[in-house]
Amino acid sequence: MSTYGSYLNNAYLFIIIIILTFKIMVLGKRNVLQLLKIFTFTKSKRKVSPTLLVECLEEILSHLVQDRSSLYSCLFVNRLFCRLTIPILWQNPFEYQNKSGSRLIRTYVSCLDDNQKKLLLDNGLKVPDLPKPFFDYPKYMQGFDFFHFSEAVEKWVEGNYWSMPPFLIRNMKFIEQLIGNMLFSRSIGLENFRYYRGFRNIIDYQYFTDIKLYTGFTHSLSKLRTFEFQAFSYRDINSFTAWSDLFENISISTKTIEHLSLFIPHKAHNNKQLCLSLSKLIRSQTNLKSLIIDELTALFIFDALTSQAQYLTFLRVTWLSKFDLLYQLLPICSKLEALEFSQVSQPDSGINDSKFQITQINLRNLYCVDDNPSQIMINTILQMSNKYLSSLLLKNVTAEVLNTLELHCPKITHLCLKISSKQLPNFIQLLSGLVLKHLSLENLPEEPRYATEDIKLLAQTIPLSLRYFGIKFHMSLTDFKSFCKECGASLDAMALYYIPKMDVETLISTVKYSKHIPSLKYIKFGREVFKFYNSLAINDLEKVNKFKYTIGEAKSLNNRFYDMGIPIDMSF
Secondary structure, eight states: OOHHHHHHHHHHHHHHHHHHHHHHHTSOSTTHHHHHHHTSOSSOOOOOOHHHHHHHHHHHHHTTTTOHHHHHHHTTTOHHHHHHHHHHHTSSTTSSOOTTHHHHHHHHHHTSOHHHHHHHHHTTBOOOOOOOOSSOGGGGOOEEEHHHHHHHHHHHHHTOBSSSOOOHHHHHHHHHHHHHHHHHHHSSOOSEEEEEEOSOOOSOGGGGGGGGGSTTHHHHTTTOOEEEEEESOOSSTHHHHHHHHHHHHHHHHOSOOOEEEEEOOGGGTTOHHHHHHHHHHHHHOSOOOEEEEEHHHHHHTHHHHHHHGGGOSEEEEEEEOOSHHHHHHGGGOTTOOEEEEEEOSSOOTTOOGGGOOOOOOOOOEEEEOOSSOOHHHHHHHHHHTTTOOOEEEESOOOHHHHHHHHHHOTTOOEEEEEOOTTTHHHHHHHHTTOOOSEEEEEOOTTSOOOOHHHHHHHHHHSOTTOOEEEEESOOOHHHHHHHHHHOOSOOSEEEESOOSSSSHHHHHHHHHHGGGSTTOOEEEEOHHHHHHHHTSOHHHHHHHHTTOOEEEEOOOOOOOTTOSSOOOOOOO
16 A cells, blocks of 8 residues: 555544544543444455554543443444453452442352362352353453452352352452462552541451452552552451551552542551551652541641642542641642532531631632531631632531622632522622533532522523533522523533433423524533433424433533542543
8 A cells, every 4th residue: 555545544543533433522431332334444445554453442542441341342343343442441440339249259150270170169159151252361460349249259259169268368368369370460450549448347457458469469569559548447456467568568669650549547646657658658759649538547647648739639538527637738739720628517617717828829629518617617718728729619608708709719710619598699790700611510508599680690690601501499480591591602412310200391481482592502401300311202302302402411520539530520
């Protein structure tokens, strides 16, 4: 093929990749499989570089990593798709608590060699009569959740005895060691490692000491990017030794951790060895970017945290009782872009704003997920943000906060607020001076609904720059119709978390009234409304879809405290 012809083919494929990626990211994943089938080139006479084709398909499939149903469908497109999809499906096998966890272990048992299978038989365990797998499943593991792995082993052991089981824990240890050795020795290397111990855990905790003895454990952590350690309970003091050994081992094995999540139970905070080993782990990292930690654990290793604070771009602190910790940390966090915090149910009531001097930081994103946060904390951090703040999530907005926003946050573009009907008029006055792109509003559940005149005034005052509006408050169909007619912003997307009545006619009317906003392209429904939409009969679905909107599920703005990464996603 000529150079010119090769160039055309590569350009042609590149355009296809752009189109597919756009449809995946913007239009949703429902029709991605059909698109992929169209562009597999199995029947095309064009000669496209096989290497380039594989690389492009890998890139496309990587966008489906959270859409397992589509990935499973891709397995049956052709051999190439199957070969590219399997590694994605098996890269984090124990990510979720899975009722079918024993099936995962069953598959991994089939990957053992004959000598290892004989060991199972010698211990009174059944060996599945399966052929040697075509794929080397252990090789693809890049994420490991120890707790979910142990649960899966337990379920498999319980169901695979030839006769009455001997001591369950002994056999669990044996299987965990056998499968663990295989996984860590054959894995291409872990990017994510998570250990979680809840308040109730029937698994013998002492065995955790031996995880570092897995064959290949140290080598597999050499490129670790995410480490999550949340221990909400422990068995005895030996648990602290186990944790210390693990932290020591990880600090030697890797320097590449970018995302760290920690929770150490309060009773362990008197253990000096644990403090030293965890501090060593933190200090040894050269690329730490995000940290999730509770207040007491942060105080436990405060000196080590200060050595890394200047490199953090995201910080989440939970169970705060006082502002002192944040007040000491924030000025050191020179690169911090996002801060999220939550308080204990009864924070220190003795906080007063006179003791805190305002130190400027270039904070861009602030998220407070409490329903009744300390207003002094909020106001102080808003003032510290140095007028750089661009996104804010608050679950309770007061007049003082609105005043601080007006004075200290002129660059705000993304707001997600839970605001009372009493404060809504004050917020509407503030709106006219903001250049917003994203706005989500929610009423307090115990408060009266927003007044009709306030909803109309809100529509008239919404900044022309607004492109996304999330409605998490109840209003009548009449009020919604009025809002859409009065809205002057060229909205691209609107999220409707509630509709006045969960019936077909109300849903059709809601979508119909949205046509009063000519620019609107996307309608997102809250989870319950979206479920109702998906359950419609074909005839009713056609009545809704005739208005030509791209309809999907609205993203939840709630989060779990210990999820890694920034959970508040204000995109659509």
